[in-house]
Amino acid sequence: MQDVQETAxxxxxxxxAAQRLLTAGVEAFAERGYHATTTxxxxxxxxxxxxxxxxxxxxxxxxxxxxxxxxxxRARGIIAAAAESxxxxxxxxxxxxxxFARWHAEHHTTxxxxxxxxxxxxxxxxxxxxxxxxxxxRLLRGIIEDGVRxxxxxxxxxxxxxxxxxxxxxxxxxxxxxxxxRSPDELGELYAGLVGRMVAAPGGxxxxxxxxx
Amino acid sequence: MQDVQETAxxxxxxxxAAQRLLTAGVEAFAERGYHATTTxxxxxxxxxxxxxxxxxxxxxxxxxxxxxxxxxxRARGIIAAAAESxxxxxxxxxxxxxxFARWHAEHHTTxxxxxxxxxxxxxxxxxxxxxxxxxxxRLLRGIIEDGVRxxxxxxxxxxxxxxxxxxxxxxxxxxxxxxxxRSPDELGELYAGLVGRMVAAPGGxxxxxxxxx
Numbered sequence: 001m002q003d004v005q006e007t008a009x010x011x012x013x014x015x016x017a018a019q020r021l022l023t024a025g026v027e028a029f030a031e032r033g034y035h036a037t038t039t040x041x042x043x044x045x046x047x048x049x050x051x052x053x054x055x056x057x058x059x060x061x062x063x064x065x066x067x068x069x070x071x072x073x074r075a076r077g078i079i080a081a082a083a084e085s086x087x088x089x090x091x092x093x094x095x096x097x098x099x100f101a102r103w104h105a106e107h108h109t110t111x112x113x114x115x116x117x118x119x120x121x122x123x124x125x126x127x128x129x130x131x132x133x134x135x136x137x138r139l140l141r142g143i144i145e146d147g148v149r150x151x152x153x154x155x156x157x158x159x160x161x162x163x164x165x166x167x168x169x170x171x172x173x174x175x176x177x178x179x180x181x182r183s184p185d186e187l188g189e190l191y192a193g194l195v196g197r198m199v200a201a202p203g204g205x206x207x208x209x210x211x212x213x
Numbered sequence: 214m215q216d217v218q219e220t221a222x223x224x225x226x227x228x229x230a231a232q233r234l235l236t237a238g239v240e241a242f243a244e245r246g247y248h249a250t251t252t253x254x255x256x257x258x259x260x261x262x263x264x265x266x267x268x269x270x271x272x273x274x275x276x277x278x279x280x281x282x283x284x285x286x287r288a289r290g291i292i293a294a295a296a297e298s299x300x301x302x303x304x305x306x307x308x309x310x311x312x313f314a315r316w317h318a319e320h321h322t323t324x325x326x327x328x329x330x331x332x333x334x335x336x337x338x339x340x341x342x343x344x345x346x347x348x349x350x351r352l353l354r355g356i357i358e359d360g361v362r363x364x365x366x367x368x369x370x371x372x373x374x375x376x377x378x379x380x381x382x383x384x385x386x387x388x389x390x391x392x393x394x395r396s397p398d399e400l401g402e403l404y405a406g407l408v409g410r411m412v413a414a415p416g417g418x419x420x421x422x423x424x425x426x
Binding site for chain 2: 032033161
């Protein structure tokens with residue numbers, strides 16, 4: 001069950017046939033798991049022959065890797081844009097959390113495949129994905145470190161807190177349903193407020209206020 | 214890759230052959246996914262014949278359901294014990310988060326199967342698990358509502374905050390590794406502190422102090 005936004009995740013992958021295969025791969029892996037899915041299943045969903053799939057992807061693992069890489073690159077792009085934006089650390093952290101949580105709500109099917117099938121990647125592909133994950137982690141840690149240095153945040157364990165913030169947003173993909181009571185935007189707002197409280201220095205201007213609006 | 218504690222999750226399931234099959238089921242589902250696993254695979258891992266499996270579980274789905282039910286009952290037991298314990302809401306919430314996060318670290322393989330294979334459950338079994346999940350949610354919301362009523366917490370969106378707290382702890386199962394830098398106990402402490410800040414009333418005795426120790 002993919003919603004319209006999920007397809008848009010592959011909007012800049014070329015050619016269009018590769019996009020269709022990535023979408024079909026996400027759907028098939030999400031429904032039955034990577035190991036229970038064949039390249040024939042994926043090609044069939046995309047309305048193509050198995051031979052046509054091999055023009056774009058060498059193996060099923062290669063297709064999973066491309067899904068994972070696009071997903072992780074989007075995630076890094078979101079966190080990088082927030083980290084490099086203007087404003088105090090609190091504003092940049094709120095931007096990062098708002099956009100990262102929203103992305104995991106909108107693209108929950110893709111995000112599930114990306115997160116739960118990591119162990120199926122080959123060694124080299126896995127190493128490439130791990131490098132992207134370290135980047136994402138480093139960018140978010142940087143925002144928190146800025147806030148601590150400026151006295152806006154009080155955080156004793158920066159790596160642990162950064163991990164918790166990312167984990168909170170990623171897990172949205174597990175439970176989010178488009179039929180639920182919160183839109184991706186509302187969820188992003190809620191989470192930005194909760195994370196703001198997690199890091200705010202006592203008595204700081206944002207302390208405790210974010211979710212009281 | 215299960216660690217010793219994971220096996221202990223089935224310690225009170227009888228007879229011992231059923232325990233072995235549940236452990237084998239968790240391992241097989243975690244490695245290959247539910248749909249790519251056969252009852253023959255599971256029986257083989259447990260050193261038993263496929264016929265012997267059917268003495269204890271009617272179908273592969275029945276075995277998944279038993280894994281899921283035991284997992285959810287443990288989770289509910291943890292949150293219920295904290296909810297019914299002595300002390301202010303802040304102390305009870307810290308106990309709940311500490312134990313819930315620690316459980317998801319110690320039993321990460323089981324928790325992954327329980328959380329990621331829900332869609333494979335049959336309709337009646339799924340309904341039974343959803344009832345357990347609602348109980349867990351209600352118990353945690355109750356602690357937060359107590360804290361708001363007593364003025365210890367300031368939380369505008371109690372259901373959304375309860376969902377975020379549970380989600381934060383559940384996602385530990387996704388990324389936790391016994392080889393990582395934090396023990397389950399250390400992680401439980403970190404998370405109890407972060408959640409305490411998420412809910413504390415401004416100027417309350419716990420506001421902002423929990424992760425400053």
